[in-house]
Structure formats: C-alpha cells, structure tokens
Amino acid sequence: MVTLADVARHAGVSASTVSYVLSGKRSISAPTRERIQHSIDTLGYRPHAGARALASSRTDVLALMMPLRTGLYVPVMMEIAMSVTTTARSHGYDVLLLTGEEGPEAVRRVEGSAIADAMIVMDVGLDDPRLPCLQEAERPAVLIGLPTETAEAADTAGLDCVDLDFESAGARCVEHLAGLGHTGVAVLGEPPAVYERGTGFAARTLTGLRAAAATHGVGLLHRPVDGTYAAVAAAVTRVFEERPGTTALVVQNEAAVEPLLALLRHQGRAVPEDVSVVAICPDQVAVHASVPLTAVAVPAREMGRRAVERLVGRLAGEAPRGTELIPPLLTARASTGPAPSGPASTAGSALPGPRVSVSAPTEDRRGRGGH
C-alpha cells in the first residue's frame, strides 16, 4: 500500500507538506506542489480513509437512513437515495446506507462510532423514536419529511427538514379541479398503514385537500387504498355508489395509478370526459401512465439534493436552517377536463345503483370483453 510517507520520500519532502498539498490548508510553492503531485500520480497514492478519519475526526461519509416500511412507494425512495448519493459524491462524500430496522440504535451507532459525519433520515413518523437521539446527537441531521402535522412545529424542535409542501400540493389539486367545475372529488390515498403510522406527508396532503375543498365548495371523499388492482377497484366502485356525483379523483398512491386507469377503462368511464384524474406522484410516473396525468410532481431528486446540500453546508459551519418546504408544481396533462355538465353525460348516471353497466364513451371497443 502506498502511504503518505512513501509520497513524501519520493518527492523529497516531509509528510506534512504532502498532507498540506492534499488539503490545501497552507500555501505551497508551485514547484514543490507540482513535484508532489507528480509523485502522487506516479505512485498511485490514495489517502487511507480510516487513518484520515482518526486524525481529523471527519469521515467524509453521510449516513442515509431509509426505513422502507410497508406501503411506501419504492421508486421515490430509490430516486431520493440515488440523488443523495450522486449529490454527496459531487461534494466529496460517500453515503452509508442504513435501514430503519435498527431504529434509534442506528443513530447512536453512527454517533458513537464516528461512522459518518452527518445523517439524512427518511420516512419520519410523528412520534419517531429516532428524533430524540437525533436532537441529542452532536452530528447534524436533516430529515426528508416533517415529523409534524403542520409545517411550523418542526424547527422549534431544532431539526432541519426538507420536504415537498404537501399541504399546498393537496390544495393545488382541488383548486385545479374546482376551476374545471368539479364539485364531487374522491381521494385515493396511501395505504391505511401509512396513515396509521402517522407519516406526516399523507396527513398534510389531506389537510390541504380538505381546506381547499371547503373553500371551493367541493365535496371530498377520502379512501386509503393498497396499491393493488383489487383494492383500487373496491374503493372506486364504492365511491361511485355512495356518491354518483363524483366526477374527479385525486390519487396519492403511485402504485394505484395504473390499476385505477385500467379500472376506469374497464368500467367504461372515459378520462377525462367522464372523470378527471389528478395524481400526486413523480413526474415520470405521470408522463408514462397509460393516460398522461395531470399531476403535482413529487420532486424526489430535488429533495435528495437539497438534503445533502444542507448537510454539507452545516458541516462547513452553517447554522441549521429549519424547515424548507418545496412549493408544489401542478402540470396539467391529458387526464383532467371540465366536469361533465349533466347527469346524462356520465357513465355512472346510467346506473340505478350498484354497478356500472353500460354505455360509455366514445371509445373504440371491440372483442368480447364487454361487460
């Protein structure tokens, strides 16, 4: 193994000079710097991470705690993880991946063993047991997500948070639909487990949805669903039975998107002629859906990037910045349109009660699949 001492010898200088060339912490004359750099390249020298960590008390590693509990949409997590990793690299940091299984113990391990300089914590719950440890910890931490129902309380707890402004996101959805004349909106939410766990973003979205619904005189039904075809079908069918006047759906559950579209197609409800659909999901999902979806984007990459940049800033001595909410951006695509104007124009209207039977839109349909 090539050590710093080897380089020093090869370049005919002292070890400390080599070290200073590497760190740039003091000025070195051009000739010696070049000579040393040449030796480094020739010998293929790489500083030993452990030795450096021991001497400097810095690891150049960020820990990423990613619980991946049931009901969470994996691609968003993954995108955040990748965004964190590439952003971290661009700042000279590596990323240590921790699962949620260890819980608070992982926080103590990172702290106590000096495994990482800072941490990013995802999937934060309302009474997350990791939070107290994080607050006691010496090392800076940034949460992706808020541990509170509202945006204000988080920073008072001394925590740095980055998240989409889900409350505004919910409001945007309703506003968009209200603007198109819809008055009966149903929300297909995350799986029940997500709400039960007290995961902040789902609750905050709901708050925004409800507030805007009240403001705009829109009736709102909310149904948590698992991301399976069966669950979506059951929920949607019930919604249309309970309130035939439903003309728009908001989906906050990426896994439910395709099942929902397939179901509507199957039921003969045209999108957006009979029913409008707004999603809260990554843009990629919205664009590639079988009907391009009007959607509020969940900016996964952005969230990962900002989290890292805050952490890097704090490691460089900046003060905590509190809660940072990313404003939602709704992009109108093909899945929303004006509310159908009379009972006559909706598929649901043909039905006396329970089930959708007939008549539908203007689609080319063939084959024996017909109901």
Add this chain to the structure above:
Amino acid sequence: MVTLADVARHAGVSASTVSYVLSGKRSISAPTRERIQHSIDTLGYRPHAGARALASSRTDVLALMMPLRTGLYVPVMMEIAMSVTTTARSHGYDVLLLTGEEGPEAVRRVEGSAIADAMIVMDVGLDDPRLPCLQEAERPAVLIGLPTETAEAADTAGLDCVDLDFESAGARCVEHLAGLGHTGVAVLGEPPAVYERGTGFAARTLTGLRAAAATHGVGLLHRPVDGTYAAVAAAVTRVFEERPGTTALVVQNEAAVEPLLALLRHQGRAVPEDVSVVAICPDQVAVHASVPLTAVAVPAREMGRRAVERLVGRLAGEAPRGTELIPPLLTARASTGPAPSGPASTAGSALPGPRVSVSAPTEDRRGRGGH
C-alpha cells in the same frame, strides 16, 4: 468521547484486555470480562470505526455498487439493496452505497482508500469496464448477475457471481406453456437499451426461451419493450397482427405487466381463456397483479442475501466459489391455461389468421374454451 483507554481505567485493567473482550480473540476470566462489560455499558463506550480500521485494516463495511441505469426495474434493485443491507448488518457489516456513475474509478477508490472490505457489484454488463479493476483488486467482490452470455465463463475469470438461472427460467416458461398446448408464444422483453448494453440476464433468458421453444416445437417472437402503456400496446398489437396464432405471452419486464393486462382487457382478450401470460418478475408483483400471474420469481432478497454471505465467507478466509445460479421456481397462478383449441374460440380468430396448429396435448382443460 469515550475511548477504550477510558474503559480500561474505569475497569482497572489494561487497554489490550478491553480490546480482547471486545474481539473475543483471547480468553478472559469471567470476573474481569464482566467488570469490563459493566464499564463499557456504564460509560456508553463505542469503538471508533476509523481507529479500528487503521489498526486492523478492516472497516466492517461492504460497498454496494448499484448503477441504476435506464430501463432497469427499480423495485428489484431496491429489494436487493435492502436485503444486502439487512443481511450485512446481521453479520456486523455496514453498507456503503455507490452509484455506477463513477464506474471503474469507484472500484479503485474503494480499494485504494480502504473504504470498504469488499464489494458487491450489480448490473454487470458483458464488457463491463469495472471487471478488470475488480480482478486486480485485493478485496473480494461478488457480482449480482453474470458478465457472460453463458453460465460457465464467469468463474474462469476469477469472479464470484450470484444470479438467478435466467436461462432455465426462460426454459421453464416455455415448458409450462408447451405443456398447456400453446404453440405460438410471444416474449415481451426488457427495454431495448437493456439488450443493447449487453446486460447478461436478458440475453440468457432469451437463450433459454429459444432453446426450449425449439425443443417443444413452439414458435417464438421476441419484442423488447419500454415499460409504458403505449409501447406495450404497440408491440402486442403488432404481434397479434403478425401472427394471429399467438396464444401466450411471456413478459420479462415488470413495468410492462400492468399495462399489458390492461391492454388485453381493453382488447377483449380474456386471460387465460384467450391468451395465457407468464411473467418473470418478483413474486410480489405476480401476486398483486390485476390477474394473479403464473410466474418465475426473481428472488431479489435471496440474491442479496447470498451475495453478502459469500462475501462474508470470503472475508473469513474462504476461497472464491465461482458462479452460483439460483434455480428458477415457476408458480402457476390464474394467468395461464390451456391453449384455445380452435380458431372459433379466440378473439384473435376474427382476424385473418393463417395458422393455428391443430393438435394439442393431453391436458386437463376447462374454462370456456371447451370444444
């Protein structure tokens, strides 16, 4: 910070004794061990990772290189990553996440800076530039995937590999369908980019599919598809036009699964009465699809687990084990059934379809196809 020396002083022993209690590398009398353990607990001592790495040349970290290039199904990657992380923890290792962007440079970094003790490399291509570095490296590496078209060549290159036996997986799919009397099978494969990149698993699957098709007199069409509704619709429509005798589909593209099922429903082709579908995907996807799918499982967790266990074994001194292929497991679910027996019974029959072969096997068949 609490150091080993602090513990030693508190317990009234020497530093080395404390160290040996921790490592278990020499026998300590019960009383002193207990006394030391008590001091450790009282003081809340944690060994300093950097110091330990420097002194022992072991980091207790495994590096996981996960490229996440276009066209790869994210949930499988994520499941492997999580499986790797939890398995690693259970063996006392942490996991450092590396993206593919750095390429071979990342391998050298890990090696040169002693950042990790070993590495797991995913998404290996046929002429992967990381492979030469890996072979030169001192540290053990395990590939998830094979860098070759066939199973044999990999270990000769001195590399340790873990993967599903995709060749057999392909064969199982065809065998299953052939056993049900299907003679016209189309394969919806991974996105074109995956094949172009020379990613081994896709090519190997195709090899297995083709071999079995030849053996069983099954006609095989192969279409790479992007995982969007539009791409799937285009491909499937063309397949049925080109060969109306197609009665079964094999899908190796998780993102295409729901679009495909939605499309078939929309076209009025009943599954499995008109067309059978076999998938190569994680069991979870197969089970939760809108039609539970007969499928060869991609054992993501298993692959991650085995990769880590091999690595841990090799770090403990075991010799490389070469290539380890996990035998495929096909589970029959609701999406496959006997081939429709005559032109009269299929939706496709409406089309000017030349050939549907006559004879079919002797299997118990039921459903509406009954002649």
Add this chain to the structure above:
DNA sequence: ATGAAAGCGCTAACAC
C-alpha cells in the same frame, strides 16, 4: 514556505 513530532483510538505481537 517547509519540517519535526506529537498524537488520534485501536490492535496485536510480545512479554510474563
């Protein structure tokens, strides 16, 4: 602008 030297906290011979 450069060098010398004292650690950082731990491990692993080498003693006894």
Add this chain to the structure above:
DNA sequence: GTGTTAGCGCTTTCAT
C-alpha cells in the same frame, strides 16, 4: 489470563 508496547497512516500544532 493479563499487561506492555509498538505501530496503523494521517493531521496539525509548534518550530524555523
């Protein structure tokens, strides 16, 4: 069964 001690490779005062 336990203590002593010499590093591991790097950073960073303190000198000059």
